[in-house]
Amino acid sequence: MNTPQLTKNQTLVFDVLTKAEAPLSAYTILDKLRDNGFRAPLQVYRALEKLLEYGVVHRLESINSFVACAHPNEDCHNHGLVAFAICEGCGQVIEFHDHEVDHRLMDWLKSQKFKAEKATIEIRGHCATCS
């Protein structure tokens, strides 16, 4: 997905996520943007919807939060899975790709004639610092 010029709201949300040290929930983003005129959840969710579509933001399903893509310039997202290691101590997220895992999963799905459209790989635990 090519990334067009972001709108005002999309830019605000994206900037908040980019500056954050950990994933943020939609409502946390809302709070951080109240001074910028945000008043309702939908303003955040609409911006997030586009940012997710453009691939510059990821949603972490297991913690209902959002994070800026750590590899915005790589093309891995176009043909590979993305995995996340989420530290429950400090909240930090490591985003990574592994083609071996990809292929292995995809092969298995293919053997079941299952057509994959969206994948979630999230590992929760503790990072080196927080162990």
Add this chain to the structure above:
Amino acid sequence: MNTPQLTKNQTLVFDVLTKAEAPLSAYTILDKLRDNGFRAPLQVYRALEKLLEYGVVHRLESINSFVACAHPNEDCHNHGLVAFAICEGCGQVIEFHDHEVDHRLMDWLKSQKFKAEKATIEIRGHCATCS
């Protein structure tokens, strides 16, 4: 995790999930158990908490739903990851394990000195029938 004798509520919730053809949300389970005396979400969530602990039920994070374990007698859960292919057409879920994927992911995490505690692998798409 060894599975002790289930309590009345746990049994009711487990039976509902076992009979279901697709994952169920907590509130759907609640509705199905109103005739059995269930009145509040907490009755469901408390039962689910235990069932998850015993490993006889899995939570699907990407769809906020719960499903009975498809391989309750295998010991894969003790040392391996579980993955789910979720059909967005019929709702059916295929639960599977792949040690190759396991090891690959675990090796990567180890290289980052990340201590994994819980993993989520969920692929959404369409099953053979619904494609």
Add this chain to the structure above:
DNA sequence: ATCAATTGCGTAATGCTATAACGTGTGCGA
């Protein structure tokens, strides 16, 4: 048998996450 600790249960209230529905304004091509 008694007491204390644990566990499960019932109910009400609350909080967090996400979407539906409706209307406005703006830009742009037919």
Add this chain to the structure above:
DNA sequence: TCGCACACGTTATAGCATTACGCAATTGAT
């Protein structure tokens, strides 16, 4: 100019999960 697509603002509502409080049953010493 008209029609359409799109972003935006606001209110209300839907859906998911937990906190808090109290009671009852169970267990396991003493």
